[in-house]
Amino acid sequence: MQNDSKKLYSKGMKKVENKYDLIVFGSLNMDYVGYVDKLPEPGETVASNSFNIGPGGKAANQVITAAKLTATTAMVGRVGDDHIGTVMKNELAQAGVDDENVLISPGIQTGIAMVSVDQSGNNSIVTYKGANAILTEEDVTHSLDKMKRAEGVVLQLEMDKQVGEYTIQMASDLGKKIILNLAPIVDIDSEVLKLVDLLIVNEPESSFLSGMDVNSVDSAKEAVEIISKIGIDNIVITLGGEGAVFKTGDIIKHYPASKVNVVDTTGAGDCFVGAVSFFWIRSGDLDISVKNAVNVAALSVTKQGAITSLPSLAEYEQFID
Ligand code: ADP
Numbered sequence: 001m002q003n004d005s006k007k008l009y010s011k012g013m014k015k016v017e018n019k020y021d022l023i024v025f026g027s028l029n030m031d032y033v034g035y036v037d038k039l040p041e042p043g044e045t046v047a048s049n050s051f052n053i054g055p056g057g058k059a060a061n062q063v064i065t066a067a068k069l070t071a072t073t074a075m076v077g078r079v080g081d082d083h084i085g086t087v088m089k090n091e092l093a094q095a096g097v098d099d100e101n102v103l104i105s106p107g108i109q110t111g112i113a114m115v116s117v118d119q120s121g122n123n124s125i126v127t128y129k130g131a132n133a134i135l136t137e138e139d140v141t142h143s144l145d146k147m148k149r150a151e152g153v154v155l156q157l158e159m160d161k162q163v164g165e166y167t168i169q170m171a172s173d174l175g176k177k178i179i180l181n182l183a184p185i186v187d188i189d190s191e192v193l194k195l196v197d198l199l200i201v202n203e204p205e206s207s208f209l210s211g212m213d214v215n216s217v218d219s220a221k222e223a224v225e226i227i228s229k230i231g232i233d234n235i236v237i238t239l240g241g242e243g244a245v246f247k248t249g250d251i252i253k254h255y256p257a258s259k260v261n262v263v264d265t266t267g268a269g270d271c272f273v274g275a276v277s278f279f280w281i282r283s284g285d286l287d288i289s290v291k292n293a294v295n296v297a298a299l300s301v302t303k304q305g306a307i308t309s310l311p312s313l314a315e316y317e318q319f320i321d
Helices: 005-010 058-068 083-094 130-134 137-142 144-148 161-173 203-210 217-228 268-283 286-300 313-320
Strands: 020-025 029-035 050-056 073-080 098-105 111-117 123-128 150-155 177-181 198-201 234-238 244-248 251-255
Touching: 020 058, 020 144, 020 268, 029 083, 050 058, 050 083, 058 073, 058 083, 058 150, 058 268, 073 083, 073 130, 073 137, 083 098, 098 137, 098 144, 111 130, 137 161, 144 150, 144 161, 150 161, 150 268, 161 177, 177 268, 198 203, 198 268, 203 217, 203 234, 217 234, 217 244, 217 251, 234 268, 234 286, 244 286, 251 286, 268 286, 286 313
Parallel strands: 020 073, 020 150, 029 111, 073 098, 150 177, 177 198, 198 234
Antiparallel strands: 029 050, 111 123, 234 244, 244 251
């Protein structure tokens, strides 16, 4: 990494007293991960070389990333009244995330994800939404007090589309900074999409939004331009090992990720979202934020699992030293 990264990282950082830096809405899953030589083709059975069970889910990964980087955070979501639900809530509490609004739903399973990871760290994932699917508009309304106290509102779309749109609308009415990770791809109302302050998407998601094939730095630079016509000021496209391209105002720029020994990319995109959200809310500078987030996420792919691979601020600072 460049020598000036640490200087850039600390520039403009301010701690927000008696408030949440971020409130994150969305999914919690338990990940069942098999490590294979190669991902199975349709109809093929593949034996895994090793197997892990670990906590994950897009929103849980994002909020814990931010918390480990020292953000003050709260989460809104749902788990089932099963053992996995208890484990997930403990995981949030241990990371210092306020989990009061992660509700326990009787008679339903906590969400799960069945993940296969190949030798290059590529993955394929099947999820069961479980309790994540019954997050309601009322749940969002119940978090009003916490949302009022948050600087930024983060969400993805592993939830009912209307609930996602409602969350964005409510955050906008409160004048909050809205950070949307449009994952998985959901065709949300374009008027609601315009309310987003920072949009973060990966290659397939940005291809969907731009109508072009995004598979390189150059194509991502074209795509951010097209996507900005929706009326969003800040857009980031993540490009796996190639890092990320962003657009803020008239600036379009690429930051590569550090070259690392890739072990498992599960949760890398979520790690990026949690990190860029934290740095952006604290510094207000998207350039600094993307520069740091590509490397926080690069560090996460050097370890197995989703939440288990997330670095602390101290580990990240050591990495860029
Ligand atoms: P998603 O999982 O949402 O598709 P990406 O694959 O684009 O997200 O990865 C998100 C971020 O994780 C990248 O911008 C990069 O910082 C980091 N990352 C992912 N894969 C690698 C890799 N092979 N080497 C280094 N960093 C990586």
